[in-house]
Amino acid sequence: MGVKSGIIAALAGAALLGSATASAERMDEIRDGGSLKIAVYNDFTPYSCVGLERDLTGVDVELANALGEKLGVNVDLFGFSAGDSMGSDLQRRMDEQRDDSWSDDYFPDRAPDLMMHVPIDPVFAARNPEYEITAGYFHESMAVLYDRERLGELPAVINTPDPFIGERLGVEMYTLSYVFLTNGFDGRLRETTVNHTSVVEAVESLLDGKVSAVMGPRGELHSALATFPEISGSYGMSGLDDLFRTDRVRSAWDVGVAMQIGNPGLQEAVEQAMADLIEDGTVAEIFAQYGIAWTGARGDVSGNGAMPAGDGPAGVARQGLERSRVCRATVPAGLY
Amino acid sequence: MRFTRTRSMLTGGASSALVLAALASGNVVASDNGVVTQQMINEDAMHTDRVTSYGMGPYHQRYSTLDQVNRDTVGGLVPAWAFSFGGEQQRGQETQALIHDGVMFITGSYSRMWALDAKSGEMLWSYEHRLPDGISPCCDVVNRGAAIYDDLVIFGTLDAMMVAVDRETGRVRWRERIADYQAGYSYTAAPLIANDLLIHGNSGGEFGAVGEVTARDPRTGEKVWSRPVVEGHMGMLPGGEESMTGEKNATWEGEAYVQGGGAPWLGGSYDPELNLIYIGTGNPAPWNAYSRPGDNLYTSTTLALDADNGEIVWHYQTTPNDHWDYDGVNELVLFDLEHDGETVKAAAKADRNGFFYVLNRENGELLNAAKFVDNVNWAEGIDLETGRPIETGNRPGNPADADGEEGESVVAQPAFLGGKNWNHMSYSQRTGLFYIPANEWEMEIWNEPVTYRRGAAYLGAGFTIRPIYDDKVGVLRAMDPQTLEVKFEVPNPTPLWSSVLTTAGGLVFYGTPEGHLKAICDETGEELWHFQTGSGVVGQPVTWEMDGEQYITVASGWGGAVPLWGGEIGPLVSHITQGGMMWTFKLADIHAASANR
Numbered sequence: 001m002g003v004k005s006g007i008i009a010a011l012a013g014a015a016l017l018g019s020a021t022a023s024a025e026r027m028d029e030i031r032d033g034g035s036l037k038i039a040v041y042n043d044f045t046p047y048s049c050v051g052l053e054r055d056l057t058g059v060d061v062e063l064a065n066a067l068g069e070k071l072g073v074n075v076d077l078f079g080f081s082a083g084d085s086m087g088s089d090l091q092r093r094m095d096e097q098r099d100d101s102w103s104d105d106y107f108p109d110r111a112p113d114l115m116m117h118v119p120i121d122p123v124f125a126a127r128n129p130e131y132e133i134t135a136g137y138f139h140e141s142m143a144v145l146y147d148r149e150r151l152g153e154l155p156a157v158i159n160t161p162d163p164f165i166g167e168r169l170g171v172e173m174y175t176l177s178y179v180f181l182t183n184g185f186d187g188r189l190r191e192t193t194v195n196h197t198s199v200v201e202a203v204e205s206l207l208d209g210k211v212s213a214v215m216g217p218r219g220e221l222h223s224a225l226a227t228f229p230e231i232s233g234s235y236g237m238s239g240l241d242d243l244f245r246t247d248r249v250r251s252a253w254d255v256g257v258a259m260q261i262g263n264p265g266l267q268e269a270v271e272q273a274m275a276d277l278i279e280d281g282t283v284a285e286i287f288a289q290y291g292i293a294w295t296g297a298r299g300d301v302s303g304n305g306a307m308p309a310g311d312g313p314a315g316v317a318r319q320g321l322e323r324s325r326v327c328r329a330t331v332p333a334g335l336y
Numbered sequence: 337m338r339f340t341r342t343r344s345m346l347t348g349g350a351s352s353a354l355v356l357a358a359l360a361s362g363n364v365v366a367s368d369n370g371v372v373t374q375q376m377i378n379e380d381a382m383h384t385d386r387v388t389s390y391g392m393g394p395y396h397q398r399y400s401t402l403d404q405v406n407r408d409t410v411g412g413l414v415p416a417w418a419f420s421f422g423g424e425q426q427r428g429q430e431t432q433a434l435i436h437d438g439v440m441f442i443t444g445s446y447s448r449m450w451a452l453d454a455k456s457g458e459m460l461w462s463y464e465h466r467l468p469d470g471i472s473p474c475c476d477v478v479n480r481g482a483a484i485y486d487d488l489v490i491f492g493t494l495d496a497m498m499v500a501v502d503r504e505t506g507r508v509r510w511r512e513r514i515a516d517y518q519a520g521y522s523y524t525a526a527p528l529i530a531n532d533l534l535i536h537g538n539s540g541g542e543f544g545a546v547g548e549v550t551a552r553d554p555r556t557g558e559k560v561w562s563r564p565v566v567e568g569h570m571g572m573l574p575g576g577e578e579s580m581t582g583e584k585n586a587t588w589e590g591e592a593y594v595q596g597g598g599a600p601w602l603g604g605s606y607d608p609e610l611n612l613i614y615i616g617t618g619n620p621a622p623w624n625a626y627s628r629p630g631d632n633l634y635t636s637t638t639l640a641l642d643a644d645n646g647e648i649v650w651h652y653q654t655t656p657n658d659h660w661d662y663d664g665v666n667e668l669v670l671f672d673l674e675h676d677g678e679t680v681k682a683a684a685k686a687d688r689n690g691f692f693y694v695l696n697r698e699n700g701e702l703l704n705a706a707k708f709v710d711n712v713n714w715a716e717g718i719d720l721e722t723g724r725p726i727e728t729g730n731r732p733g734n735p736a737d738a739d740g741e742e743g744e745s746v747v748a749q750p751a752f753l754g755g756k757n758w759n760h761m762s763y764s765q766r767t768g769l770f771y772i773p774a775n776e777w778e779m780e781i782w783n784e785p786v787t788y789r790r791g792a793a794y795l796g797a798g799f800t801i802r803p804i805y806d807d808k809v810g811v812l813r814a815m816d817p818q819t820l821e822v823k824f825e826v827p828n829p830t831p832l833w834s835s836v837l838t839t840a841g842g843l844v845f846y847g848t849p850e851g852h853l854k855a856i857c858d859e860t861g862e863e864l865w866h867f868q869t870g871s872g873v874v875g876q877p878v879t880w881e882m883d884g885e886q887y888i889t890v891a892s893g894w895g896g897a898v899p900l901w902g903g904e905i906g907p908l909v910s911h912i913t914q915g916g917m918m919w920t921f922k923l924a925d926i927h928a929a930s931a932n933r
Contacts, residue, residue, distance in 0.1 A: 044791050081470075082790035089790075119793070123786040140792070173544060173595055174622050179795040182592070182627035183736040190627070191590035197544065217792050249736075249785050250793035 136297025226291020426916025428895025597621030688754025847873025871915025
C-alpha cells in the first residue's frame with residue numbers, strides 16, 4: 001500500500017474501449033445481431049450510479065439507452081469504478097487477452113464500444129489520441145449554490161473569493177472544488193472548507209444550515225438540490241469564473257462520448273443519433289427528470305455566462321426525483 | 337474487563353516467567369499443552385523449534401541462533417517440500433510462516449489461510465474468506481501473515497475483518513469487522529500479540545479513511561481500546577471512556593484532520609518489558625500538501641503506545657507535512673546499542689523517505705540518522721538536535737499556481753515506493769549489523785491543471801516512478817547502527833520486495849523478483865547459495881529446527897505494489913511469470929556436508 005492518492009499517470013495497460021477488428025466495421029457487427037456495449041461510471045450521482053433497486057440508473061444510463069433505441073440496436077451497459085483520472089479510466093483497463101491484475105476489469109467477451117460523460121477538451125483529447133471524443137450533449141460549469149439569508153444576493157457570475165471569506169463552504173472531498181478552496185486564494189478559504197462524501201451530502205448540510213454555500217459542478221448541484229422534495233429558505237446559484245490566477249484551470253467544459261478511433265461508421269451513427277435526440281428534446285427531458293436545467297455543448301471550454309435555469313428553487317428543473325432515479329450511495333437518510 | 341500485563345524479560349528465568357504467566361489471567365494455562373501464550377511469544381527469539389510471531393519475536397529482529405545451515409553447509413540446501421497457493425489466485429504471496437507444534441500456518445493472497453504439516457507439507461486445513469465485490473486494497477491482494485495465540489490462528493482480510501479460527505480445525509471461532517470496506521478500508525498486515533491483546537491497524541488512505549490502532553481480546557475479538565492516529569479524533573480507553581488523540585488543530589488547519597489519512601497498514605513491534613507497542617503510520621490525506629499546512633500529526637510517524645490503554649507515550653515523525661507519499665509505516669526493530677559507553681534500549685527504522693533512524697525506544701529520542709539509499713534529494717539530512725529533516729525545498733508546486741498545461745516538474749528521490757517499502761530488514765545479533773532491502777529509484781512529479789476525474793474537471797498532479805541506474809534498482813545494504821556506515825551492498829536488477837532473515841550460521845537470506853531465494857555471507861555479501869523458485873519472491877523467509885534438522889521456508893509468488901504502480905520500472909519486471917508456492921528447504925545430507933568442514 002502507500003499509493004493512495006494523486007494521479008498515477010504511468011500505468012501500463014491497454015484500452016478500455018474496444019477497437020474495430022481489421023476487416024469489419026464495428027457498427028456493421030452491432031447492427032448484425034450484436035449489441036452496443038456502453039461504459040458508465042457506477043458511482044457518479046446523478047449521471048450513472050447503482051439505484052435503490054441495485055440496477056444502474058442516472059442521466060447517462062437513460063441517454064445510453066435512448067441512443068440504442070435511436071440506432072435500433074441492443075445496449076449492454078457496463079458500470080465501472082472511477083480511477084484516479086479519466087485518462088487512466090480510458091486507458092488502464094486490460095484488453096481482452098490479459099487478466100493478471102485485481103484492479104483491472106476483465107471483459108469476458110469484449111471491451112465497451114462507447115464511454116459516456118467524457119470531457120470534450122482539446123488538451124484532454126491531445127493526451128488521449130487513441131480515442132475519438134465526440135457527440136457533445138451537455139455543457140457543464142462550476143457553480144456555487146448559496147444560502148441567501150447568510151450571503152445575500154450574489155452576482156450571477158462570481159470572480160472573487162470575497163463573498164465567502166469566513167463562511168463555511170461545503171464541497172465533495174478531493175474534487176476540483178476542494179482543491180480550489182484549499183489550495184487557492186492564499187489559503188484564505190482553507191480553514192472553513194468542509195468536506196462531504198458527496199455533493200448531495202454537502203447540499204443537505206446547506207439545507208440544515210451547517211454551511212453557507214456549496215461549490216460543485218452545476219449539474220451535480222441542480223440534481224442534489226432536486227433530490228430534496230421539500231425545502232424551506234431561499235437559495236441562489238451563481239457561476240464561478242476567472243477565480244484562479246491561471247486560465248488553464250477549467251471552470252466549464254463540454255461533455256460527450258468517447259470511442260476508439262478508426263470506427264467511422266460507429267462514430268457517424270452515434271453523432272447523428274445524438275443530434276437527433278438533442279433536436280427532438282429527449283436529451284433536455286432526461287436531464288430535467290434529474291432536476292438539471294439542460295444546456296447544450298458549446299464547442300469550447302471557456303466562458304461561463306449566465307446559468308440556465310428551470311422553475312424550481314435556485315433554477316433547478318424539478319423538485320423531488322422519481323424513486324427509480326435516486327442513487328443508492330448518496331440517497332439522503334429518511335427520503336425515498 | 338481487566339487485563340493484567342505479562343511482563344517477562346527476554347533474559348528472565350523460566351520460573352519467574354511461569355509465575356507471571358499464571359498471574360496474567362485465570363484463563364492462561366502455562367503448562368505445555370500446546371496453546372500459545374504471551375510468554376512464548378515474548379520469548380520467541382530464544383527458541384529455535386518454533387516461530388510463534390511475525391518478525392520472529394516481538395523485537396522483529398528476524399534473527400535465528402540456528403547454525404546448522406551455515407557458510408560451509410549452505411551449498412547442500414535442497415527443497416524438502418513445496419505447497420501450491422492454488423487456483424487462479426497465485427499472485428502476490430507476501431506471507432511470513434508461523435511454525436508451532438510441527439504445524440506451519442501461512443496466509444495467501446485473496447485473504448486465504450492454511451495449516452500445513454511442517455515436516456511433509458501436507459495440508460491440514462484451509463480457510464478461504466469470502467470476499468465481497470467492491471473491496472479496495474490500493475496495492476494488490478496480498479496478506480503478510482497471521483498471529484497465533486491460545487488455540488487460535490488470527491488474520492485480517494481485504495474486506496477489513498479480523499478472523500480467528502481454531503488452530504486444529506480451521507473452523508471460525510470469531511469474526512469482527514475492523515472498518516467499512518465500502519468506505520475504502522482493507523487489511524493486509526499481520527496482527528501483533530502484545531500484552532495478551534490482539535493489536536491491529538487498518539489500511540486505506542483515500543476518500544476519508546483515518547488510521548487507527550485497535551486492541552482486542554484475542555479470544556473473543558472484543559475491542560479493548562482504540563487509538564486513532566490523527567490528532568483531534570476520539571479513541572477509546574479500556575472500559576469505554578473516550579480520549580482524544582493529541583490536541584485538535586494543533587498541527588492541522590480547519591477540518592482537514594477529519595479525513596486525515598495516516599493508516600498504520602503494516603504491523604507493529606513490542607517491548608514486553610517497557611510494555612510499549614511500536615507502530616508506524618501512513619501518509620496524510622489528501623496527497624496534495626497545500627490542502628493541509630502543518631506537521632499533520634501523527635501521520636508518517638512512529639508511535640509508541642502504552643499496551644495497557646493505547647495512549648501515545650512518545651512519537652517520532654519522520655516526514656512532517658508529507659508531500660511525497662513517503663508514509664512512515666516501516667517497522668521499528670528493537671535492539672541494544674552501545675552508545676556513549678552505555679547500553680541503550682534502542683530501535684532502528686529504515687524509512688520510506690530514505691533515512692535510517694536510531695532511536696531510544698524508551699523515550700523516542702533520536703540518537704542518530706543517515707541516508708541508507710544513495711539518492712535522497714528531499715532533505716539534506718536530519719537535524720540531530722530537533723529530530724526534524726533539513727528539507728531542500730524540493731516539494732511539488734501548488735497546482736493552484738500552475739502555469740502552462742503542465743506546471744513545473746520536480747524530480748524527487750526516493751520515489752514514493754520508498755528507499756525501503758513494507759518488506760522487513762533484519763538485525764543480526766552475530767554481526768550487530770542491519771540488513772536492509774533497499775531500492776534506488778526516483779519519481780517525476782508535475783502539476784496537471786487540465787485534467788479530469790470521474791466526469792469532472794480536476795486539479796491534480798501526475799507522477800511517474802523510474803530507475804536511477806541502468807543496472808540496478810534493488811540494493812541489499814548491511815548497515816552498522818553504531819557508525820551508520822554501510823559495510824557492504826549487493827545490487828539487484830529489479831526492486832527488492834522480500835523481507836530479510838539472518839542466522840548465527842553467518843548467513844543472510846532474502847528473495848528477489850527474479851525468483852531466487854539467496855543466501856549471502858553476512859560479512860562480505862558474497863553469494864553462497866541460491867534457488868530458483870519459479871516466480872518472483874516477495875515473501876519473508878524464516879527458519880526453525882525440527883527433529884534435529886534446520887528448515888528454511890519462504891513464499892514465492894510475484895505481485896504487490898511494484899507491478900501495479902511501477903511506472904518506468906514496469907518493463908524491468910513485466911517478464912516475471914506468475915506462480916504461488918511455499919518452498920521449504922533443509923540440508924540434503926547433514927553428515928556429508930559436515931564432513932566437509
